[in-house]
Amino acid sequence: MTANLMFPVLVSLTLSSAMLSGLFFVFSNFAMNAFSRIPAESGVAAMQSINRVILNPGFLGIFGGTALGSIGVALAAILNWSHPSSGWALSGGLFYLIGCFAVTAMFNVPLNNQLETVTAHDPGASVAWSSYVAGWQPWNHVRTLATLLAALAYLIAASKLGEG
Numbered sequence: 001m002t003a004n005l006m007f008p009v010l011v012s013l014t015l016s017s018a019m020l021s022g023l024f025f026v027f028s029n030f031a032m033n034a035f036s037r038i039p040a041e042s043g044v045a046a047m048q049s050i051n052r053v054i055l056n057p058g059f060l061g062i063f064g065g066t067a068l069g070s071i072g073v074a075l076a077a078i079l080n081w082s083h084p085s086s087g088w089a090l091s092g093g094l095f096y097l098i099g100c101f102a103v104t105a106m107f108n109v110p111l112n113n114q115l116e117t118v119t120a121h122d123p124g125a126s127v128a129w130s131s132y133v134a135g136w137q138p139w140n141h142v143r144t145l146a147t148l149l150a151a152l153a154y155l156i157a158a159s160k161l162g163e164g
Helices: 003-036 040-053 057-079 086-116 125-159
Strands: none
Touching: 003 040, 003 057, 003 086, 003 125, 040 086, 040 125, 057 086, 057 125, 086 125
């Protein structure tokens, strides 16, 4: 990618990674804690609704688009490794692709799918809900940090484009 194209791509990836980090931060910092303080059937129902509604073009476009952009920037960084921005661009791509995209696919989504099978009013909903929160929350913390680090790395990469 040329510097003329790389700058807006890196700025876009910075913003989208930061936006996703904010979303994940909301769940890590207070949403899941709030859901854990209400009756399990309400927590299950709320999270099931969120998991259904979040699958919309806006979220999926940013989530998937950031993954595609991260792949492109990582490949460009490898192909132009001697440039001062390349290490930062590759780091941003890896933070996003591994710490957000892969973690979501391998951990959070399977837990969401498992929660979808729970009926909020079943007697076992409380145990299922506690198990879900205990498994889902740590991986969400990883996504929060990974997307924040991706945004920072992309920002630094963009600032170094004029060097070299």
